[in-house]
Amino acid sequence: MRRLVVGNLSSNWSKLLRLLFRDLAPLGHSAKRLSKGRFRITLAELSDFSPDKTGRINFYDAAHEICHTAHLSRHADFIRSFEADHADIFARMALFQPSAILPTIEIVDFTDPRHRAIVEYLCIYQTVTSRKRVGRQMALLVWDAGQTEHRPLIGGAVLASPRWSQALRDHYLKWEPGFPKNSQHHNPKARAIREAGLNRMMQLSVACALPPYSVLSGAWLVALAPFTDSAQEAFAYAARKKPDPDLAVVVTTTGKGRSGAPFRNHRLKQLCRGQSDSSGNVFVRSEPTEAIPMLRASFKILLSPETVKLARKLFRPPYRKGSLPANKLNDAAIKRMLRRFELKSDIFRGNEIGVHIGMLTEETKQHIAAGTVRPTNRRLRLDWNRATAVWLRKFLPQSDSESAEHKEGRRRRYERARAFPEEQIKLSHSLDCPADVQSDADDSPGAY
16 A cells, blocks of 8 residues: 645645545545545555456456446447347347357458447457457357257457557567667567568457356357467458468457456367477466566546546646647646646556467467468468367266366356346346346456
8 A cells, every 4th residue: 555645735626636536446545634635645556455366356346347337338329229139149048058059150241230230249248348449350250059949149259450569468479679660779670570470460359258158168269269260261351461361379468367267278288189389378478577567457437527527627738728639638637637636647557467479389489489471381270179179078067087076167157057147148237237247257358
């Protein structure tokens, strides 16, 4: 905890301080009035909270939930319209049988209004919102073709062009900093290596599974879809202006912690069976260093309209207020507010965000690090049927020789999925009864 005292505040500035710390209470911050115009501020820090065994700090879940609830409210009209027009994508629990699940991949056609609507719905469904996608875009829908009388959507993966620079990713790939061409530090060879790697990379911004499949770790399976032949076909179209498009690397960030359930325990030995030269997992976290600190979630969105409005009222810019767009004026007013309270922008920071790099072979990493092209006969793709078989083991009965603990774990997942309330599958239920929502909180890449 950090503590400081702020004084000599007028009534309006005192009111603004109270509003600010009301909004930021989910981050553990607080302000206590000592006397007129004088307050003691207590700022929570990451080290104040204990992580679980995966390194995730669950304290910040409440802040994420507030942000997601507000996001749903802003898209309420679309949510209700989509669910009325596309009710066929949701599982019908009276007919749902986990033992019949048969996942199939469909490539999204962004010229198809139905496909675009499904992608938008999945982006809203994910509990950590993703930023606007830029550049190349591709998406894959995973359907359950095994159910009786209906074909529900398991979930989907949405990908876009990667960022030019991302320190933790670049460190893992051993890329030199990407300085602009007009910089004295510009290195043409390093830039060429970076461009070659980015041309063979996509950023996974959404890996989302709908209930009841989310209860069965459906997002774990969805996260593998970008490594299949179907994904390569989608990438070839998205990158059709590039020579020899080859999707070699998938990068993602986990918005609620250093790791996330969809990106853990994709064991290459299980999935590739001797075809990969690596023995670890598909996704590897890039570890922060002293020189490259961790990424942190930003909760600036917690600021209420009431707080921003008063900050703008008290803000006296050195220029005419109408000369700036509203969002930039808001930012300037918030910066002025923080200076007045002797605070820094890190007051909005929350949990760590993990950066994960996904690839199927160590050889791929070597090619990306060197800026070279993978030979056509060395471009390993994931066998979807094999990936599906590994996933099904998470909840379907296996051999009689397995341990009682594993049998019980599978049984619990199976029963939870079968018993999932149908009325809680759709997002409209979150709008109507937010306290009843059952979510798979880890199934969220971040907004990064």
